[in-house]
Amino acid sequence: MPQAQAVQQGRARDSRKAILDAAERAFADFGFGGASIRAIARDADVNQAMVHYYYQNKDQLFSAVVERRAGDINERRDLALDALFDNAVPALEDLVEALLRPTIELGHDVERGGDAYARLIVYFNNSADERSQRVAEENYDPIARRSIDALMRVLPGLGRAEAVRGYLFAISVALSVMAKTGRAARLSDGLCDDSNTEETVATVVAFACAGIRALADGRFENRQD
Amino acid sequence: MPQAQAVQQGRARDSRKAILDAAERAFADFGFGGASIRAIARDADVNQAMVHYYYQNKDQLFSAVVERRAGDINERRDLALDALFDNAVPALEDLVEALLRPTIELGHDVERGGDAYARLIVYFNNSADERSQRVAEENYDPIARRSIDALMRVLPGLGRAEAVRGYLFAISVALSVMAKTGRAARLSDGLCDDSNTEETVATVVAFACAGIRALADGRFENRQD
DNA sequence: TTATTAATTAAACGTTTGATTAAAATTCGG
DNA sequence: CCGAATTTTAATCAAACGTTTAATTAATAA
Secondary structure, three states: OOOOHHHOOOOHHHHHHHHHHHHHHHHHHHHHHHOOHHHHHHHHOOOHHHHHHHHOOHHHHHHHHHHHHHHHHHHHHHHHHHHHOOOOOOOHHHHHHHHHHHHHHHHHOOOOOHHHHHHHHHHHHOOOOHHHHHHHHHHHHHHHHHHHHHHHHHOOOOOHHHHHHHHHHHHHHHHHOOOOOOHHHHHOOOOOOOOOHHHHHHHHHHHHHHHHHHHHHOOOOOOOO | OOOOHHHOOOHHHHHHHHHHHHHHHHHHHHHHHHOOHHHHHHHHOOOHHHHHHHHOOHHHHHHHHHHHHHHHHHHHHHHHHHHHOOOOOOOHHHHHHHHHHHHHHHHHOOOOOHHHHHHHHHHHHOOOOHHHHHHHHHHHHHHHHHHHHHHHHHOOOOOHHHHHHHHHHHHHHHHHOOOOOOHHHHHOOOOOOOOOHHHHHHHHHHHHHHHHHHHHHOOOOOOOO
16 A cells, blocks of 8 residues: 655655656546547656555546646645735736636646646646546646636626636636647747747736626626626 | 558448447547557457457557548538538628537437437547647648638627637537536536536537637737736 | 565556458448 | 348357455564
């Protein structure tokens, strides 16, 4: 049986982390079904049985990959929200930036492998299968609900349905620049470049805030006409 | 050898279509790697060798699934663009609606299986692997370029980079409501409902247009500050 | 040192995968 | 009704899959 993470000693840590890193890349590149444990073990330079030794099966390995990163992002988002609402009600721009920046910054952190995880978020965020929805619900629904409430406080004209829509739209826009499909560069003949973090944040925040304000102005849900 | 589609007779047509329908569902639900030809054949109620008989291999089957639908959507988008620019330069709202409506409507057409294809678009549109990028480039890049040009004509303040960004953001927002992940319903406690086509179109168009206008106002790319 | 535990290994398990084959059934023009 | 072309079938292939096992090595505690 593998020891709890805190008690682990010697070589153990390296293998455990190497497996998680390799799995992150594999799931991001090929999806759950397309990623193979054999290839993951090979990429991590580890015996194939070690994957099951530490993570039991493919499903739990997938969950472990998501949980490691989600903790980071949620913590940073929570702190940002606390700070924002400490004194008064912030501007919409500041709120939306606080929501999106942690994810965008992680996605740009190639050295830490954040780009692979960014593609993985895009994957399970847009997948309807049970496993994807489970990790989304467990790891991102709590902060999503808090963010939606925050949106409604900042924009009193925003109903709950519009706030949910606005939040999901904003996230979807942010994720679209992180999928690293190369399509933006292709369609713009190289004019678009996602590598500049600050420029990306500014662009996405501007787009999302304008969109959310539009949802607040017009009322699109539950119309009685 | 399978006959060309036009000359086909008898049950052939049925098998061919049944395979394509089943493959569409499988790829949408499980991704390329997670979908199995055996399960597709079983779902289509067809011998497993028939899949290779008509589509040679898994890759070409995947391409065939996309090509069938992309033709429809592109044709409708092209016609809409022709009509819009026939007399004068249209309003941004009309242009964006013309771009997004065909896809959204297809995604709501459950009887024709459009919901499965909608999820499939989301899949390969957000995937960075070679196969996904190939089908995106072959089937959707031409209309994307035409749409981007149209955006720049409607909004003269929009640079090429911003137009590409705006187009991709708008598409991404539209696709996010089509992934049918059930997340919107979950986060809104049932308040959000994607089944109303007109309401969905109106909401997405309003969000996207406001966002695109924001990109035109502020200049976010190639700043020299 | 010895006993215990954790980490790692190579090998194999049964199953499923994408793909191929050759024969059988069906369809259809002449 | 015949013969050729097309469609369908069952059987099979090697390869890859996720997972398990038993044995071995390395580290820790008594």
